[in-house]
Amino acid sequence: MRAAVYYGKNKLEIEDIPEPSPGEGQVKIKVSRNGICGTDLHEYYDGPIFIPPTDPHPLTGRCMPLTLGHEFSGLVTEVGKNVTDVHVGDRVAVEPIYRCGECRPCRTGAYNLCNVIGFHGLMADGGMAEYTVVPVNQVHKLPDNVSLEMGALVEPMSVAYHAATMGEVNDQSRALIYGAGPIGIGLWFALRGMGLTEIDVVEPSETRRRSIEALGARTLDPSSQDVTALIADRTNGDGVDAAFDAAGVAPAVQSALECLGERRPLVSVAIYEKPLPTPLINLVLRERRVQGTICYTGADYSAVIDLMAKGHYKTTGWVEDVPLTGVIDRGFEQLRAGQKMKLLVDPAN
16 A cells, blocks of 8 residues: 655655555554644654654654654544454544553543644654554544544544634634634634634634635734734734644734633644743733643544534635645645645555
8 A cells, every 4th residue: 555654854755655554453544644744744844843862762662764654534444353343334533642541631531632642643653654554443423424534623623622612712702813714714613613702713824724715713913903903903802712822933822812801812823833922911911811722632632523413613715635645745745835724645556
């Protein structure tokens, strides 16, 4: 089978490798689509970062080289011994977390914070291939009315949904999202799914503003608008109930902290490549807080899949396919250049 095998910085090869077979407690999946994540870009252009170069990961026993891809869906084609609740022919999305089950986060249900966490496609051969094998506890069945293409978006949309829950909002809340990339879009969908109607998305890129506006979002351009003053005016000085940073740049953090109401959270869902100056006085004087968030749990997957079954998520204008053979020039390069929003790799092409 063909697979995108990672050998280190700037070295990703499309190779013919043996098809995997499921062991006990595992399922084999014919991959339909695999989304290209920002993490994949970081590994290719700057890595290895999360991928173990030489020392095998303690939960998977794998290190470089390995097949990339952790945002994917597909069709179950084979099941291993003692797998009883997943069957050949099931259409599934994959929650790609390996966890130990023994540390305190795992014992308390927060396995997304496992002390030795691993990810399919970073610490094990992933979904940028025609087939892959995963533990059965990573599998989520898709309803009949949720396409496999949509199923490949469950993982990134669950990242956003989990972050949205950290904002502790309700249908009467007002929220502010910084960044209209895929996670920012996912946050907007998640908050809308929670009943919020007063949401502003702050994004300097005209292309990204147009993309999320086409979905129905309301946007602000921080390069031409005074976001802090505008929010203060709209809220009669109260500020927003939650702000979400999916941009990862200092101006977004500063603006978000200025726009928050008292005792309200800034939820940080960005990956920060370098330390940012943070005006902590804006936290102290109004008892605001910064809340980190990472990944998801099965509850977030279930919530996203339920919303997808209701037709809540739309992909027009921001999601496109790319063949496995073009994963570098038509995938990584165009995403890095900001020419595309979200690309799903089709391993069959």
